[in-house]
Amino acid sequence: MAQMNLLQAINNALDIAMAEDDSTLCFGEDVGHFGGVFRATSGLQEKYGKERCFNTPLVEQGIVGFANGLAAQGSRPIAEIQFADYIFPAFDQIVNESAKFRYRSGNEFNVGRMTIRTPYGGGIAGGLYHSQSPEAYFAHTPGLKIVVPRNPYQAKGLLLASIRDNNPVIFFEPKRLYRASVGEVPEDDYQLPIGKAEVINQGNDISLLGWGAQMEVIEKAAELAANAGLSCEVIDLRSILPWDVETVAQSVMKTGRLLISHEAPITGGFAGEIAATIQHECFLHLESPIARVCGVDTPYPLSLEKEHMADHLKIFEAIKRSVHY
């Protein structure tokens, strides 16, 4: 075991993936010698050469389109989009191409070996264009997998699983935690399952569900609730697509209550999908309406970031409302 921060865990996973398979490539804006603006690809060009780890021109649609072509040919591309806010120029390549390659060709071709890594999320005084959490746009697209780690251990295990998964995966990295989250990470190779949630805290009064950086906020709220005598079950969804209905439903059948929290605006956010499914699965077990604590339905602001965010206090209040419904 070694102490790593989230970036080091990602770098370590990329290193393992590149070492094991010559057809694995890492590329994106500033990814080469400089190691990426967050330094996730540090040292990889020195180790594996300019042909396998390189800077691309500044064109996201080009980066993902290139990855699609590489993956279709049999390579294992790991493309970095510098900020999730800038994934939208590549939207067409992702939702119309990566997601549909296998289906439209009757499995004659596929781009299953590709992974797109991108830093997402707010709380870093980044304003409109360095704070977005766009997972819901992609969750609406069949054919993609979406994974969001919450700490260094998960980041390494889930990234290795994403790289080796035979479907295109978008791997959203919580950039607020890049350096802030430090923990024990095995130096050896390991994988965590995609599509499987993790129950991080057992409890009886309500189930709290989230993913990525939001887990930290949820755990803080659960602490406040514990001080107020409420016992929360805390679940990290880890994969948005496919998502683990079974684990969430089982928890809700036990606690009778569910609160979902994400950073993205509430309307059309992935919490809505979860609420609808769990309502269907657990209707007779529910003791209060499923609560959603999410971002306000506005673009992500700068000055009023605190007000916009689904913070621990808003979650704590919603827990109380739910339990005392």
Added chain:
Amino acid sequence: MNARTNKPEAYTNGAEVHTPSFIDGHSVDIPILKLLKEDGSLYPNAELPELDQAKAEKVYRAFVFHRVLDERMTAAQRQGRISFYMTALGEEATTVGGAAALAPQDMIMAQYREQGCLIYRGFALTDFMNQMFSNEKDLGKGRQMPIHYGSNKLNYMTISSPLGTQIPQAAGYAYGQKLQGKDAVTMCMFGEGAASEGDFHAGLNMAAVHRAPVIFFCRNNGYAISTPSDEQYLGNGIASRGVGYGIKTIRIDGNDVLAVMKAVQFARNYALEQQAPVLIEAMSYRLGAHSTSDDPSGYRSKEEEAKWQAHDPIARFKAWLIHQKWWDEAQDKALFESLREEILAAVKVAEKVAKPPVEDLVTDVYDQVPKHLEKQLSELKEHINKYPEAYPFTAGRF
């Protein structure tokens, strides 16, 4: 080019050859316009832009203001007073000179490193400060990171971070100006990195085909964050692309403010008279870091930077002004000193202005605040009232 001569059959009129050979973009010689030498003297036959003493002084004052602003705000960022800053060190001639050659009614649609345009157009020091401190007096209502300025009054479109998005928009804006018969053009500024984006290609093609009076102004400063231009493109700069799209194109020395002004005046006349686009590629160098979050020592050498230091556009122009007897060292020193004081004082004022009120969170998402946002706002206010100490900027203001 006349649209009618552009039919495919016209291509068959070229010289006939009977052994294959490629055309190499680099074999096409693209000249570079230079008027002012490093020592402040003019090249023989240099054709000067329209420029009298008053205007020359205005340009130089904008230069000095820019330098001092960059110096002071970088320091303010290091002291933790603002979260972020971007300097334009070494590139001031492109933006100040560009704005100086336009008419005030011309629209400027920029990328982010073009504060120089606003400085020349007279954006108030307090407006700069309020934006950078994202306080309640910021014209952008404190929603964006520092340096994302915008001013309707000064015809400077608010900056959007996603690169290249302003390029097709500028084509559309200019086309609108054309349809309305306006005596105005749009100048669209971007870096050589942004010129890789799909939006660049879309924008140039749209402007060319629809003959929009837009000046595409590329600041080719050698780097896009850490990526040097030789990893950005292999063609003959950005200028060769203008030629490819059928757009009148000129390459200039971007550290020579007289060349910048001359080229932009020339481009503006063409765009206005012909109602068609122009591309300018200004060759320069980003002397500073990409932003305060960047450390260029990780990807380029001190020697390289030092070499470009010698091409400083401000020193070059100052030398010319002194040659002209329009400026002297004593005036220069006094100007730097007074601006340093003025800017420092303005920082102290702006950082004390309140943050925007909580209502500003939900306004301007739509023209009017819709019901669901009204509801979210009132729930938020109720929540803030419960925990006033957790929301120090907005609590107690309603």
